Amino acid sequence: MILLYGADTAQKLKEEISEMLSELNGYIPTLGIVRIGSNPADISYEKGAIKKFESLSLKTKVFEFEENITSEDFVAEFKKINEDDNIDGILLFRPLPEHIDEKKVIDVLNEKKDLDGISYKNIAKVFAGDITGFAPCTAKAVIKILESNDIDLEGKNVVVLGRSMVIGRPVAMLAIQKNATVTICHSKTENLKEVCKRADILIVAIGRAKMINDEYIGKDAIVIDVGINFADGKLCGDVDLENVKNATMATPVPKGVGAVTTSVLAGHLVIAALQRRMY
Secondary structure (H helix, E strand, O other): OOOOOOOHHHHHHHHHHHHOOOOOOOOEEEEEEEEEEEOOOHHHHHHHHHHHHHHHHEEEEEEEEEEOOOHHHHHHHHHHHHOOOOOEEEEEOOOOOOOHHHHHHHHHHHOOOOOOOHHHHHHHHHHHOOOOOOHHHHHHHHHHHHHHHOOOOOOOEEEEEOOOOOHHHHHHHHHOOOOOOEEEEOOOOOOHHHHOOOEEEEEEEEOOOOOHHHHHHOOOEEEOOOOOOEOEEEEOOEEHHOOOOOOOEOOOOOOOOHHHHHHHHHHHHHHHHHHHOOO
């Protein structure tokens, strides 16, 4: 089985980003990272993003708020960030605390600065097949890994395990744009193992540590593991990769899809800057 490491794809994206940056005539785009509280997973992703952006000569600015901030105050502060001309794109960590009115926050967000595809206009564009919309970064990272490894989706039977708006549904739409035939599975899907085994490409995003094994995977299938879990104190995916023999290719966790997501985010930032300042 060939392991599809994210670093290889990230390197290709770095080259694309460098070419786009040259069009900005020396202007350096800035990402606004907006976080409420100090969730360890958010902090970890934030540190990784900052490190990645520094390596690409991009700027970041962190806006951190206390968990007890009122919904009204947060919406007001978020509006200021959104309207700040020095901020070219925004990454908002979600889910927001329960007392924050997420709909009002999203309503404030300018879709041209929405780098992670959470605004209604961007999601609508993704579902309509309009490539001008920013898709959720993780979903797009899945497609980028397949593309960079010369895996053509046209005519392929793609099964997506998971139906969230963060990964499952948008990655299904992106695969359809590549002329794949897509099935979305979830907890209520009947004969789940049989449906998954028919996949040429199985994209797993269910959030259950090491649930998927050869009983779900057809011979010579390609498996993309988007899961991020902790088992026995170690980071792992939704796929029990050590016990998978049927797959011909698979992404590991860590060092798989996650390694590409911040590169996609960086690419979105540069595109946003180009759209705002050059066109």
